[in-house]
Amino acid sequence: xxxxxxxxxxxxxxxxxxxxxxxxxxxxxxxxxxxxxxxxxxxxxxxxxxxxxxxxxxxxxxxxxxxxxxxxxxxxxxxxxxxxxxxxxxxxxxxxxxxxxxxxxxxxxxxxxxxxxxxxxxxxxxxxxxxxxxxxxxxxxxxxxxxxxxxxxxxxxxxxxxxxxxxxxxxxxxxxxxxxxxxxxxxxxxxxxxxxxxxxxxxxxxxxxxxxxxxxxxxxxxxxxxxxxxxxxxxxxxxxxxxxxxxx
Amino acid sequence: xxxxxxxxxxxxxxxxxxxxxxxxxxxxxxxxxxxxxxxxxxxxxxxxxxxxxxxxxxxxxxxxxxxxxxxxxxxxxxxxxxxxxxxxxxxxxxxxxxxxxxxxxxxxxxxxxxxxxxxxxxxxxxxxxxxxxxxxxxxxxxxxxxxxxxxxxxxxxxxxxxxxxxxxxxxxxxxxxxxxxxxxxxxxxxxxxxxxxxxxxxxxxxxxxxxxxxxxxxxxxxxx
Amino acid sequence: xxxxxxxxxxxxxxxxxxxxxxxxxxxxxxxxxxxxxx
Numbered sequence: 265x266x267x268x269x270x271x272x273x274x275x276x277x278x279x280x281x282x283x284x285x286x287x288x289x290x291x292x293x294x295x296x297x298x299x300x301x302x303x304x305x306x307x308x309x310x311x312x313x314x315x316x317x318x319x320x321x322x323x324x325x326x327x328x329x330x331x332x333x334x335x336x337x338x339x340x341x342x343x344x345x346x347x348x349x350x351x352x353x354x355x356x357x358x359x360x361x362x363x364x365x366x367x368x369x370x371x372x373x374x375x376x377x378x379x380x381x382x383x384x385x386x387x388x389x390x391x392x393x394x395x396x397x398x399x400x401x402x403x404x405x406x407x408x409x410x411x412x413x414x415x416x417x418x419x420x421x422x423x424x425x426x427x428x429x430x431x432x433x434x435x436x437x438x439x440x441x442x443x444x445x446x447x448x449x450x451x452x453x454x455x456x457x458x459x460x461x462x463x464x465x466x467x468x469x470x471x472x473x474x475x476x477x478x479x480x481x482x483x484x485x486x487x488x489x490x491x492x493x494x495x496x497x498x499x500x501x502x503x504x505x506x507x508x509x510x511x512x
Numbered sequence: 513x514x515x516x517x518x519x520x521x522x523x524x525x526x527x528x529x530x531x532x533x534x535x536x537x538x539x540x541x542x543x544x545x546x547x548x549x550x551x552x553x554x555x556x557x558x559x560x561x562x563x564x565x566x567x568x569x570x571x572x573x574x575x576x577x578x579x580x581x582x583x584x585x586x587x588x589x590x591x592x593x594x595x596x597x598x599x600x601x602x603x604x605x606x607x608x609x610x611x612x613x614x615x616x617x618x619x620x621x622x623x624x625x626x627x628x629x630x631x632x633x634x635x636x637x638x639x640x641x642x643x644x645x646x647x648x649x650x651x652x653x654x655x656x657x658x659x660x661x662x663x664x665x666x667x668x669x670x671x672x673x674x675x676x677x678x679x680x681x682x683x684x685x686x687x688x689x690x691x692x693x694x695x696x697x698x699x700x701x702x703x704x705x706x707x708x709x710x711x712x713x714x715x716x717x718x719x720x721x722x723x724x725x726x727x728x729x730x731x732x733x734x735x736x
Numbered sequence: 737x738x739x740x741x742x743x744x745x746x747x748x749x750x751x752x753x754x755x756x757x758x759x760x761x762x763x764x765x766x767x768x769x770x771x772x773x774x
Contacts, residue, residue, distance in 0.1 A: 308741055319748060478759060489766060
């Protein structure tokens, strides 16, 4: 991902082609999803199968990329600023997808259960992921030299990666005690029509492409942020030095 | 490593023995939380008794945040943060020592809170071995996670608001498991619960957090 | 079409579009600033 030089935006041939692919697949997903027939069990709501699993998948991918990039930064032999920038960018996009997962999950459950929230294993896990992400991003915003920021966020990201599966077990065991409402119950089983599975898979593809496109732009933004920050620091230092020379 | 841990942990506990901040401020805070819950839940004995295990552990978690912040503050107020780093003590030992001191303080707190819950929430104590095992495993995990996140959030002006945001989601599984195991021991859960699974999960969590701390504290102390 | 389904699709598309526009705009502002600095 080479940064564009002397450009006025973060766009490039890569982002244009990625963006086009993302847009096309997203359009196809929406078209296919909305054209799905109503099912006996859920009426029209099963149409959400084209987007809810997709955004959930994208949120897991974001999380994974953040963790992987953090590990690459922490490992001395592969350490490079780009991994830290990648981790931060992926986390910010992950927040967006996780929030969408919660919103679409909530909307999907509402007509069936009549409530805006079900404490099922997957939604609860997504809620926890959101909290972990937000903490990670808050940690990144603490004014620190780049090295310290990268190191601390990397540790936080890897710890989060360890916590999520453990929490999955805990919440799963906890909720199976109750056999209550769960999105898994209204999720399609294997006995669903091919068109539904197709819509879901198309949704996975579309959201992955959207994620990738956003990621390239967001990493470039992060790199530019650091560049501009360094430049303004250098300018401030120069001015300070000039003042010191002039002052009696 | 262990020698350094005992050194650092002993120092922290000695400071506590002298200043009594945990005893005079954190323990009363925890009891206050129990009382607030009673106000909020309308002191309908039925509700409090059924929810006692969960409320107990929530109070412990809030107190843990304070205990960790106190452990961090001890270093920065005296300016010993840099001294620790340069002292040549094993970072893993420093981590274990600080986490151990926090754990000891939390365990004492839990005994007091346990008495509080029995008195205030009309709970019949039972299943002591399970309760003790739960407390030890959960406390080790929370203390380790807290010390690690305390180090991550340290040195910034926002560390006091950042620490709870970082720590509490990370110990959510501890809360779930500890509550279920405690309920199993007390017999207050509405459904049949096997404490064994939950205790195993608590053990795994404790091992994971401690391992992370031991490994990560070295790199964290590298920054100047 | 059902209100809930519309809300689900709508929220998703609008949120993604809004975030995308915000990122692109930041990119443009920063790229110009960086270019001027050089």
